[in-house]
Amino acid sequence: MAKVRRYSSPYLSDIAGGKVVVSCQRCGLERRYDSAAMIERAGxxxxxxxxxxxxxxxxxxxxxxxxxxxxxxxxxxxxWNGTRPKPTDVP
Known part of the structure; x- marks a missing residue:
């Protein structure tokens, strides 16, 4: 039986094994999280x-x-798949 989802938006499990990369242009926040660890922590x-x-x-x-x-x-x-370098990796 397939898992029923409440929303049509992507879920964290859709990027399992990758990185969750977030940033905010307004405040300058940039973070990288392991998706598997995030699933364990947040579901x-x-x-x-x-x-x-x-x-x-x-x-x-x-x-x-x-x-x-x-x-x-x-x-x-x-x-998410590590295809783009982090901003600190760019020369």
Whole structure:
């Protein structure tokens, strides 16, 4: 029996084995997380839910703002498979 998902958005298990890379242009936050470790810690949540969980954990004061002055933390999908170098790796 297939797992029933609440949302049509991608889930953390969809990128299992890769890296979860997030950044915010507004505050300059950049983080890389191991997806397997994230699944153990947060469960198999949808990526929009995970984004807010990460923002809260990092102390973003805008994490819970829905309409105005929202948190701008976002994913870098090219980094999930390690295909793009980290900003610190670029010469």
């Amino acid at each position: 198999d949540v949808s990526l929009p839910e995970l984004r807010i969980m990460i923002a809260r954990a990092e102390g973003c004061p805008r994490a819970d703002n829905v309409y105005r002055d929202r948190c701008e933390l976002g994913y870098d999908p090219e980094c």
